[in-house]
Amino acid sequence: MTLEHAILAIDGSDAVRVVTGAVPPNTKLAFVYALPAPTVFERLAVPSVRETPSPRQTFIREVAVYGSATSATEGFVKLASATLSAHERPGLQTELVLHRRDAVRWVRLELAHGLDTPGPQVWLEFSEIIGQGRQDEAPLDTGFSxxxxxxxxxxxxxxxxxxxxxxxxxxxxxxxxxxxxxxxxxxxxxxxxxxxxxxxxxxxxxxxxxxxxxxxxxxxxxxxxxGAPRPLPACNAPTAPTLGCDSVIHGIQFDFDSATLRPSSAAVLDSLHQGLAAARSARVVIEGHTSSEGEESYNRSLSQRRARAVVDELVRRGLAADRLTASGAGESRPIAPNDDEAGRSLNRRVEVRCQA
Known part of the structure; x- marks a missing residue:
């Protein structure tokens, strides 16, 4: 069991992967995750519960999710649990039974036993845990220098x-x-x-x-x-960062399936406004992009509405409306794989194109 296994259990991909070496079938696993801000889970589920056609591999049977508002080691209470059984067809999910809806900062995912016990040693498999709910806005971390x-x-x-x-x-x-x-x-x-x-x-x-x-x-x-890496990268004194023309921006956040900007986007929008106010370009295109979830036509419409929301905010901050155009590209130009949530989060972005 490694950190890579812990990441695979929450990476947004429902692919079934081996999460242990050869272990007794009654083995228990536990992964602890720190959340960026207090979170209330309103739904937890496991997708793609299926058995691999191998006599030595079996899917996890018991799943429980615990949460703590105290620390990574103390104060955990059971939020949800389920006993899994193999799905009859692809695309299904097993809902965990919710026991509590506490606001938590740490989550412990416990996995135990296998669906099948063909012998004294098995390789346990798992897909992922899906969590949906409400999360407080986290303050801007300014330590990335x-x-x-x-x-x-x-x-x-x-x-x-x-x-x-x-x-x-x-x-x-x-x-x-x-x-x-x-x-x-x-x-x-x-x-x-x-x-x-x-x-x-x-x-x-x-x-x-x-x-x-x-x-x-x-x-x-x-x-x-x-500490200074060896060898030191060539740009060991990077140019002061700015947002503006030619920027690819992932920090403009929207409510789920919506063009409503989140309050956490304010700092990014302020930086973008400052950069574009200082630019000499006569025309600026704000281009929205989405991940591949959902229908292509819907994603194009959503990206257009999100680009328009960004334009409206920049105008509200003082940019001339006739300089700005909103454009939606939808899912047509991904910059990362759409196979997991890490890639999808990078494909959800705003790009800034400036024209003389």
């Missing part, structure tokens, strides 16, 4: 408000934005043109936790400690 190093990770960042710029590896340059405690960024290696996508958060003692997808590959997890 500095240098980090780790196995497979060399990162130098500078943060100004919600905007972040920096570099990675030897030559790669990235730009992104922060909402709450999470940084979303995209980068490119100039020599090869290979693109990478990043989702990062800061941990205890200044560490950085990074999910990274390179050239469209599945996301991998990295951990970095503060």
């Amino acid at each position: 500095g240098q980090w190093k780790g196995r497979g990770l060399a990162l130098v960042l500078d943060q100004a408000g919600a905007a972040v710029a920096g570099c990675y590896d030897r030559q790669g340059k990235l730009e992104g934005s922060v909402v709450g405690r999470v940084l979303h960024a995209t980068g490119r290696e100039p020599r090869t043109g290979v693109a990478s996508s990043f989702i990062a958060s800061l941990g205890e003692k200044g560490t950085v936790q990074v999910l990274r997808s390179t050239n469209g590959a599945p996301f991998k997890h990295y951990v970095g400690e503060r």
